[in-house]
Amino acid sequence: MTGRPVRIAAAAAHFGRDLEFCLSRIGKLIDDARAQGADLLVLPNAALGGYLADLRHPDPDALPPALKPDDPLIARVAGLAAEMTVCVGYCEADGHVRYNAAVCVTGDGVLGRHRKVHLPAGETVAYAPxxxxxxxxxxxxxxxxxxxxxxxxxxxxxxxxxDGAQIIGCLSAWPTSVTNRAPRMAQDRQARLFDLYDQARAAENQVVLASANQTGTLAGLRFLGQSKVVGPGGEILARTFGKAGLAVAEVDVAGELDRARRILNHLDELRSAAYRTHP
Structure with missing residues (x-):
C-alpha cells in the first residue's frame, strides 16, 4: 500500500522568553519549511516562551510565561501555518496549574494536544504531569x-x-549532560541518548519519527540540536547535527510503514498479556 509522499521537517532553533520574538522565529521557520515543500513541521519544545533555565533547582519566579490553551498566540501560529501542519511546544496554564505542553495546528485550528507525562525531578517544581x-x-x-x-x-x-499513529513528533528542549558535560558535544552522554531514543522509538514501533530540539544556551543549559527525521527501520533520513536549521525528508509514510511491517509486524505480534503492568 502506498500513499502520497509527505515532506516532513524537524526544526532546530533557539527560543527564549520574548514571546513576540519567538513568534517571529516560528514564522521564519514556517516560511523556510514551506519553501522546501514541507507538509508537516515539528518545532522544539518550549518554542513559545523558552524552557527552564535550571533543571535541578528551577526558580519559581523565573518560569516560562504560561499560556491558556486558547491563547491568541496559538491562533497566530495556526494562521502562520495555513495549509501546513505545525507542532509547537509551550507552557500551558490550567488555572494555577502549569503543564509542559504541545499543540498541533493548521490554519483551520487545533488538531491535537499533549501534556508531558514524564517529568524529570527538577521539572516537578514547575509543571504538573x-x-x-x-x-x-x-x-x-x-x-x-x-x-x-x-x-x-x-x-x-x-x-x-x-492508537494508530503513523508519525510521532518529538518536541524537545534537550540539553547536554548537566552533571557530566563532555568536552565535545559528540562525546556527550545526552547527545548519544537523544539519538538512540529517536532511532529506537521509530524502529520498535515501525513508525516515522520527527524529532525537533532547541539549540544554543539558556543560563547554564546548552541544548543539543540534533533534530532529525527517522524512518520506520530506525534509519536517519535527514538531520541538522548540532546546528540550527531544518531536517527535511520526503516520505511515503503509508508505503514505508507497509514495507517495514510486511514480514515482522511488531504491533500485531505484541503479546501484551505477558507483560507486567506498573502497580
Missing amino acids: GDRFDAFDTPAGRLGMLIDYDKTFPEAARSLAL
Missing part, C-alpha cells in the same frame, strides 16, 4: 506527540503507535 497519550488525524497522516523525557519511556511511543 499529563496523564495520557493520544494520536489524532492530520493532513500529513495520523500523528502523536511526545515531549522531551517522554521518549525515554518505550511505553509512551508504543501507546501512540497502538
Whole structure:
C-alpha cells in the first residue's frame, strides 16, 4: 500500500522568553519549511516562551510565561501555518496549574494536544504531569506527540503507535549532560541518548519519527540540536547535527510503514498479556 509522499521537517532553533520574538522565529521557520515543500513541521519544545533555565533547582519566579490553551498566540501560529501542519511546544496554564505542553495546528485550528507525562525531578517544581497519550488525524497522516523525557519511556511511543499513529513528533528542549558535560558535544552522554531514543522509538514501533530540539544556551543549559527525521527501520533520513536549521525528508509514510511491517509486524505480534503492568 502506498500513499502520497509527505515532506516532513524537524526544526532546530533557539527560543527564549520574548514571546513576540519567538513568534517571529516560528514564522521564519514556517516560511523556510514551506519553501522546501514541507507538509508537516515539528518545532522544539518550549518554542513559545523558552524552557527552564535550571533543571535541578528551577526558580519559581523565573518560569516560562504560561499560556491558556486558547491563547491568541496559538491562533497566530495556526494562521502562520495555513495549509501546513505545525507542532509547537509551550507552557500551558490550567488555572494555577502549569503543564509542559504541545499543540498541533493548521490554519483551520487545533488538531491535537499533549501534556508531558514524564517529568524529570527538577521539572516537578514547575509543571504538573499529563496523564495520557493520544494520536489524532492530520493532513500529513495520523500523528502523536511526545515531549522531551517522554521518549525515554518505550511505553509512551508504543501507546501512540497502538492508537494508530503513523508519525510521532518529538518536541524537545534537550540539553547536554548537566552533571557530566563532555568536552565535545559528540562525546556527550545526552547527545548519544537523544539519538538512540529517536532511532529506537521509530524502529520498535515501525513508525516515522520527527524529532525537533532547541539549540544554543539558556543560563547554564546548552541544548543539543540534533533534530532529525527517522524512518520506520530506525534509519536517519535527514538531520541538522548540532546546528540550527531544518531536517527535511520526503516520505511515503503509508508505503514505508507497509514495507517495514510486511514480514515482522511488531504491533500485531505484541503479546501484551505477558507483560507486567506498573502497580
